[in-house]
Amino acid sequence: xxxxxxxxxxxxxxxxxxxxxxxxxxxxxxxxxxxxxxxxxxxxxxxxxxxxxxxxxxxxxxxxxxxxxxxxxxxxxxxxxxxxxxxxxxxxxxxxxxxxxx
Numbered sequence: 001x002x003x004x005x006x007x008x009x010x011x012x013x014x015x016x017x018x019x020x021x022x023x024x025x026x027x028x029x030x031x032x033x034x035x036x037x038x039x040x041x042x043x044x045x046x047x048x049x050x051x052x053x054x055x056x057x058x059x060x061x062x063x064x065x066x067x068x069x070x071x072x073x074x075x076x077x078x079x080x081x082x083x084x085x086x087x088x089x090x091x092x093x094x095x096x097x098x099x100x101x102x
Contacts (some may be wrong), residue, residue, distance in 0.1 A: 003046055009037050010059060016087055017063030031087045038083035049082050056085065 012034045019026045038056070040049050047055075060068050068076045068086045081088045 003041075005037065005041050005044075005046055006055070009034070009052070010055060011039060012037070013056060013059040013085075014063070016085070017060055020087055021063045026087055031085055035083040037087055038085075042083070053077070053082060060086065 012030075016026050016030060016034060022056060038052050042049050057067055063070065068080075072079055072086060075084060
């Protein structure tokens with residue numbers, strides 16, 4: 001039987017990464033609550049940090065068709081130490097609002 005907390009973590013990771021993959025922003029509170037669930041699962045012994053990082057990587061790959069290591073480099077976990085989630089909105093296009101002829 002799958003643990004309810006782990007299943008909820010997977011569902012929330014999928015939702016967060018889907019938003020970002022579609023080009024939408026994700027509210028910081030959504031990410032922060034999810035990071036709290038990851039930390040709680042580790043503290044309660046429901047899963048190890050390594051197991052949770054594997055789930056995070058798997059769900060990231062499902063949404064973005066690449067791993068966090070491919071997007072952020074081999075040392076991505078130094079940029080996002082557990083329980084931080086590599087959740088970054090894609091860069092918005094910048095369009096000048098004034099002419100350069102001023």
